[in-house]
Amino acid sequence: MFGHQGKILHVDIGTGKSWTEDLPEEWRRLYVGSRGINAKILWDYCKDPSITWDDPRNIIIFAPGTVTGTTAPASGRTSVTTVGCTTGLYLKSNTGGHWGAELKRAGYDHLVVHGVAEKPVYILIQDDHVEVRDAKDLWGKDILETDALLKKWHGEDSRGLYIGPAGEKLVRAASIQCSLYHAAGRGGGAAVMGKKKLKAISVKGSKPVRVKDPKKFAEIAQEMRELLKADSGAQSLHEFGTSGSIGAVNELHAFPGKNWQTGYTENAHPISGQALNEKGYLKRRVACFGCTIGCHRYSVIEKGPHAGIASGGPEYETFGALGNGPGIIDTEGVLVLNEVCNRLGLDTITAGTVTQWAIESYLRGVLTKEDTDGLELDWGKLDEVKKTVEKIALREGKLGNLLADGLKIATKKVGKDSYKWAIINAKGLEQSNVETRSAKAYALAFAVNPRGNDHLMTETFAEFGASPESIEVIEKVTGDKKWASPHFTEYRAEIVRWHEDCYEITEALGFCVFTSTAAYGVNPDNMARLFAAATGIELSEEEMMLTGRRVCTLEKAFNVTRGATREYDNLPWRLMNEGAASGPLKGEKNSKEELDGMLDRYYELHGWDKETSWPTRETLEMLKLKDVADYLEELGKLP
Amino acid sequence: MMEKVLLVDMDKCTGCKQCSLACSLTKEDLFDPDRGRIKILKKEEIALGLQLVCEQCESHPCVASCPNGALSRDETTGIITVDENLCTSQGACVDACIYYAIRLHPETKKPMFCDLCGGDPYCVKHCVPEALQWVDKSEDLTKTKRKLRSTRIAMYKELKKEAA
Numbered sequence: 042m043f044g045h046q047g048k049i050l051h052v053d054i055g056t057g058k059s060w061t062e063d064l065p066e067e068w069r070r071l072y073v074g075s076r077g078i079n080a081k082i083l084w085d086y087c088k089d090p091s092i093t094w095d096d097p098r099n100i101i102i103f104a105p106g107t108v109t110g111t112t113a114p115a116s117g118r119t120s121v122t123t124v125g126c127t128t129g130l131y132l133k134s135n136t137g138g139h140w141g142a143e144l145k146r147a148g149y150d151h152l153v154v155h156g157v158a159e160k161p162v163y164i165l166i167q168d169d170h171v172e173v174r175d176a177k178d179l180w181g182k183d184i185l186e187t188d189a190l191l192k193k194w195h196g197e198d199s200r201g202l203y204i205g206p207a208g209e210k211l212v213r214a215a216s217i218q219c220s221l222y223h224a225a226g227r228g229g230g231a232a233v234m235g236k237k238k239l240k241a242i243s244v245k246g247s248k249p250v251r252v253k254d255p256k257k258f259a260e261i262a263q264e265m266r267e268l269l270k271a272d273s274g275a276q277s278l279h280e281f282g283t284s285g286s287i288g289a290v291n292e293l294h295a296f297p298g299k300n301w302q303t304g305y306t307e308n309a310h311p312i313s314g315q316a317l318n319e320k321g322y323l324k325r326r327v328a329c330f331g332c333t334i335g336c337h338r339y340s341v342i343e344k345g346p347h348a349g350i351a352s353g354g355p356e357y358e359t360f361g362a363l364g365n366g367p368g369i370i371d372t373e374g375v376l377v378l379n380e381v382c383n384r385l386g387l388d389t390i391t392a393g394t395v396t397q398w399a400i401e402s403y404l405r406g407v408l409t410k411e412d413t414d415g416l417e418l419d420w421g422k423l424d425e426v427k428k429t430v431e432k433i434a435l436r437e438g439k440l441g442n443l444l445a446d447g448l449k450i451a452t453k454k455v456g457k458d459s460y461k462w463a464i465i466n467a468k469g470l471e472q473s474n475v476e477t478r479s480a481k482a483y484a485l486a487f488a489v490n491p492r493g494n495d496h497l498m499t500e501t502f503a504e505f506g507a508s509p510e511s512i513e514v515i516e517k518v519t520g521d522k523k524w525a526s527p528h529f530t531e532y533r534a535e536i537v538r539w540h541e542d543c544y545e546i547t548e549a550l551g552f553c554v555f556t557s558t559a560a561y562g563v564n565p566d567n568m569a570r571l572f573a574a575a576t577g578i579e580l581s582e583e584e585m586m587l588t589g590r591r592v593c594t595l596e597k598a599f600n601v602t603r604g605a606t607r608e609y610d611n612l613p614w615r616l617m618n619e620g621a622a623s624g625p626l627k628g629e630k631n632s633k634e635e636l637d638g639m640l641d642r643y644y645e646l647h648g649w650d651k652e653t654s655w656p657t658r659e660t661l662e663m664l665k666l667k668d669v670a671d672y673l674e675e676l677g678k679l680p
Numbered sequence: 681m682m683e684k685v686l687l688v689d690m691d692k693c694t695g696c697k698q699c700s701l702a703c704s705l706t707k708e709d710l711f712d713p714d715r716g717r718i719k720i721l722k723k724e725e726i727a728l729g730l731q732l733v734c735e736q737c738e739s740h741p742c743v744a745s746c747p748n749g750a751l752s753r754d755e756t757t758g759i760i761t762v763d764e765n766l767c768t769s770q771g772a773c774v775d776a777c778i779y780y781a782i783r784l785h786p787e788t789k790k791p792m793f794c795d796l797c798g799g800d801p802y803c804v805k806h807c808v809p810e811a812l813q814w815v816d817k818s819e820d821l822t823k824t825k826r827k828l829r830s831t832r833i834a835m836y837k838e839l840k841k842e843a844a
Contacts, residue, residue: 111711112701112806139722146712185725197843198722221724247786249704249712259705263805270808279809326809327727328694331701333808335694339727353727 043253044107044575045069049082050149052164052171054239055097055156059171064150070578071665073549073585074107074150076133077592079122082153083131084595087124088672090602094126094229095236097157103202103242104151105141106551108575109330110250112259114266114562115553117142117330119219126229126236127213127391127447128468131491131599133498134230135548136202137329137337138220143200146246154239163203163241165195168248176240181206183384184218191243203241204231205386207434211235213447214391214433214471218383222337222353223329226388228470228492229447253577261571266333269562273508278336278555279326281314283357288313289507294624295476298365299420300397301464301615303622304476311372312364314338317355320372327353332553334560340376347373355379355389361474362393363430367400368420377423378430385434390495394471395444395451396429398463407457414438447471464613468493468605478616479626480504480527482536485639488610488631489537491596498596499544500558501536510561514539528626530635534642542589549588591664594647594656598669601678607654610640650680683817685825686801688731690832692811695722695729699803699812703794706802714786717794718803718812723839730832730839731811734760734781734794742791745776751791760793767791779829780836 045064052059064078072078079102092098101123108116119141125132144152147166154164161176179187184205191201200220207215208231216226217234234240252258269275277285287309290296294304310316317323317340328335341351355364355375359382364375382389402408403418410417414432416425432441443451449469452460464472470493477484477494482501487494503511506525515525518539519532540558546568547557556563569585572578580588600609611617612631620628644651648660657680661670673679700716708715718733736758743751743760750766751773753759769789774782782791794801804814815821 110701112698112705114698114808117696139724188725222727247714249708249710249715251710255705255709266806266808325691325727326694328696328729328809330696331698332694332696333698333806335696335809337727351726 043251043577044572045074045150046145046148046248046250048149049151049153050166050171051153051155052173053155054158054162054164054173054237057173059173069107069576070580071588072592073546073572073588075104075551076120076122076135076545076548077588078151078549079104079120079133080592080595080599082151083122083124084599084669088599088602090604090676092124094124094129094233099124099233101154101230101233101237102151103141103144105145106549108571109551110142110145111252111262111575112331113262113550113552113571114269115329115332115334115556116551117332118548118551118553119144119225120548121217121225121230123230123233125492126211126232127449127470128228128493130468130603130605131596132228132230133492133596134217134225134227135497136217136219136223136225137332137553138200138223139330140200140202140219140244141551142330143244143246145250146248147244148246148248152242154237157236158238161238161240163239163243166242166244167195168246179240180209184221184386185384187241188221191241195243196245199243199245201241201243203386204234205384205434207386208232208235209240210436210445212387212433212436212445214388214395214445216386216388218386222339222383224388227390227495227497231386252575254574258571258574261567261574265556265562265567265571269333269556269560272510272560272562275334275555275560275562278334278560281318282336282338283314284312284317284355284360285314286357287360288315293479294621294626295479296365297361297474297476299368300366300401300462305623306365306370309365309370311370312360312375316372322372322376324351329553334553334555336555342373342376345373347377350376350380352376352380352383354383358474359389359393362390363396363426366393366397366474367426369423369426370421371423374423378427381427381430381434385431387430387434390473391447391471392430392433394464395433395448396426398448398451398459399429399440399444401462402455402459407455407459411439412443413440416440461614461618464615466494466613467609467611470494472613473497476621477612478621478629478631479624481530481635481639482527482533484612484631484636485533485643486537486540488612488636488640489643491600494612499537499541500554501540502559503540504533504536514561530639533639534646537643538646541593542586545589545592546585549592587664591666594660594664595666595669597649598656598661598666598673601655601673602676605654607640607652610654611636653680655680684799684814685817685821686796686804687813687815687821687825687828688733688832689811689813689828690730690835692809693720693729693731694809694811695720695727698806699731702803702806706797712786715792717792719783721836721839728835730835732779732781732832732836735779735829736760736796737779739778741776741778742773742782745772747772757796759795762790762793764788764790779833
């Protein structure tokens with residue numbers, strides 16, 4: 042097969058059996074690859090709502106993209122799909138690194154893990170050799186130790202994906218780490234692995250990837266590469282990493298601090314990509330497989346009390362959630378916290394957001410010193426934040442056990458209106474560090490995101506109009522470039538809808554979403570042409586975008602089986618009810634009225650029912666999802 | 681035409697493997713980093729990408745090492761050619777190379793040598809961070825090339841020593 046390798050690998054870790062299945066041609070036409078085909082597989086196996094995240098029937102699927110393993114720039118990403126632990130809903134997470142390309146080189150487009158092991162296991166994949174092995178020597182080990190052992194046993198050039206102690210202990214904030222410092226972090230996929238007692242997956246492959254028309258493919262890949270090379274956003278990502286934008290975000294008073302009570306921090310410079318460069322912490326700029334941008338960082342502290350701390354990152358989100366959030370305005374402080382998270386296998390966003398909630402709860406007297414195991418929590422205290430993060434990862438003490446289950450559960454346990462300062466929405470995921478009160482398309486995108494309120498199912502950065510390329514996108518979508526301002530609520534639904542489809546096909550092909558929704562070198566037109574050159578399947582730009590819409594609707598339908606309604610599509614109480622503290626949009630909220638207006642239009646554009654938010658039969662059948670409509674009708678969940 | 685030189689800078693390498701993929705594409709119409717004449721040693725824990733590639737070197741011990749006389753060298757360009765009829769895939773050249781640049785093709789088992797694509801290396805176009813540069817030759821740049829090479833080879837030896 043061209044583009045794809047043509048095989049789905051299934052492994053049942055309960056029985057130790059594995060088998061392969063041919064990748065159906067029809068799925069490639071309808072779902073393109075990776076995220077899209079994962080959604081189809083998850084629907085087929087787990088649509089029954091009695092399958093909860095911790096049910097042995099839950100599966101977890103790993104998939105590199107249709108063009109992963111080629112010279113298409115930044116196409117080495119992997120989608121991970123399962124019933125999520127944090128929200129209990131649909132979870133797609135996505136990781137960079139080099140593991141996914143290795144899985145593809147082993148001959149597989151998708152790896153589906155079934156069942157639960159009795160004792161800890163890991164999966165070893167070496168081309169056609171697939172084995173479920175005893176992981177007793179890995180269980181309890183941190184990420185670095187795990188990676189080192191796997192490489193010792195299976196070769197320096199094998200690639201690993203694994204969970205740390207946090208995942209083993211079913212912590213909601215646990216992250217699936219990949220190639221050491223990359224992560225499918227959000228939503229608790231690591232807890233699903235932990236529940237299955239699946240510690241790691243080691244892969245080594247030796248099979249080439251072939252495309253249908255190598256000459257045409259190379260031309261389109263070159264076009265994308267050159268567009269990205271010239272793009273100011275991509276250049277900044279290489280030079281300063283994702284945290285290079287912190288200065289600008291702070292100037293917009295949109296950099297959340299102290300659990301979203303502030304948006305502007307005096308002298309935020311120490312927690313930025315620029316500071317990493319200037320102070321000599323940055324040792325290398327690092328790329329995922331096949332990426333010509335190289336936004337990832339490798340940072341080292343060489344001198345002083347923290348000498349020897351070395352890890353991947355920190356990213357923008359980490360400087361936000363574990364820096365500005367808890368008031369650690371200190372480069373080394375964040376490097377220390379980042380290293381703890383990478384080592385123990387924690388998502389820095391959730392770990393940081395949960396910690397901020399604990400600090401505010403303590404300052405309000407809602408959590409007592411007994412609840413915090415004696416820690417006197419306050420803003421800006423590195424030692425206390427570090428201890429809190431470690432307690433979360435290891436479920437240590439009263440505080441660790443409370444916070445390890447995430448804010449959805451912790452706020453219910455604590456009560457006392459503590460949901461009002463918990464930065465989660467109705468679905469229950471901790472929000473990533475985007476100030477949605479002053480960016481209205483982001484607000485809508487976060488509210489409707491099937492996995493919870495973050496920027497990683499779609500991203501609408503273009504609404505800021507920060508570059509000529511992004512203004513062009515807004516003009517294309519809305520018909521007028523004047524709508525390239527995040528303060529408008531008009532046309533936000535149109536902007537979100539376009540970006541959802543674009544983002545989905547970007548991931549389905551294996552591209553990094555930065556290539557199409559933060560920088561603009563990859564777009565629906567050149568993706569459709571590349572897909573044809575890779576696979577021989579000709580889809581127009583519109584047909585390609587329609588596959589994105591199909592997948593978004595299928596993901597939505599999955600949540601509908603779990604009881605999702607319009608009420609699930611909201612934002613954290615604080616952002617809906619308390620105004621932004623300062624800046625051009627001081628006092629601005631994501632009020633219910635404002636959100637309702639955008640939601641009505643959004644559901645209308647999707648062909649979903651406004652009252653329930655459920656997809657209609659007509660829409661589902663138009664998208665060739667008749668079986669989905671039939672199942673929803675059976676459940677009584679068709680409008 | 682002005683003589684050119686390939687600069688290979690480890691510190692700018694992000695380890696993405698575009699160069700190896702591009703090489704396998706232009707030579708064999710497929711994507712496989714193991715078939716790249718240029719290879720990247722990836723050391724994930726220190727985020728290192730280290731490029732290894734035939735340097736068309738003056739000493740070319742590979743040629744003498746071959747028990748079958750299968751290797752010949754173009755005296756002008758320094759490019760090594762394999763006579764596939766004579767080569768028996770014993771890998772003596774792999775062991776002899778002082779720059780650790782030679783490996784055997786995974787299918788044919790014949791050694792792979794960079795031929796600079798006949799004077800327009802395809803990999804260079806793919807290296808956006810400019811860890812690979814194809815520049816007009818000068819005395820200064822020849823020195824730079826040597827310096828960059830010693831840095832890479834010193835790192836390679838250090839890594840191998842650690843592994844042993």
